[in-house]
Amino acid sequence: MSDQDQASVVRSTEPANVQVLLTSGEGVRIDWKDGHHSEYTFDYLRKKCPCATCREHKAQTTDKTLLPMYQEQVRAVQAQPVGHYAVQFTFSDGHTTGIYSFEYFREICPCADCRADRNREEG
Numbered sequence: 138m139s140d141q142d143q144a145s146v147v148r149s150t151e152p153a154n155v156q157v158l159l160t161s162g163e164g165v166r167i168d169w170k171d172g173h174h175s176e177y178t179f180d181y182l183r184k185k186c187p188c189a190t191c192r193e194h195k196a197q198t199t200d201k202t203l204l205p206m207y208q209e210q211v212r213a214v215q216a217q218p219v220g221h222y223a224v225q226f227t228f229s230d231g232h233t234t235g236i237y238s239f240e241y242f243r244e245i246c247p248c249a250d251c252r253a254d255r256n257r258e259e260g
């Protein structure tokens with residue numbers, strides 16, 4: 138009983154394996170159940186923060202006028218699972234309100250394949 142049955146090729150948003158490399162500061166690595174592999178730096182994740190504050194901030198600021206405080210590389214100092222579907226990070230700049238669902242992780246996968254897909258969708 139799902140509307141999604143008609144879409145036969147669906148990107149998996151279920152992780153098979155998640156690594157959060159807090160100590161080395163390298164970022165997050167996810168192996169998806171469909172075999173895809175994603176790697177994110179914490180800096181990338183911070184910039185993609187899905188919380189309301191950051192989305193508003195981005196709407197008001199163009200990429201060319203990034204605030205100087207955001208040009209420093211941000212790391213995550215803590216990561217906490219939110220149920221089975223998301224992760225919440227505490228970033229080194231003190232930001233904690235972003236909750237990253239695995240669906241969102243998959244959506245923002247920075248690999249070349251996914252970037253090409255996204256460009257196609259955006260035209």
Ligand SMILES: [Zn+2]
Nearest residue numbers: 186188191235
């Ligand atoms: Zn945020």
Ligand SMILES: [Zn+2]
Nearest residue numbers: 175246248251
């Ligand atoms: Zn990808």
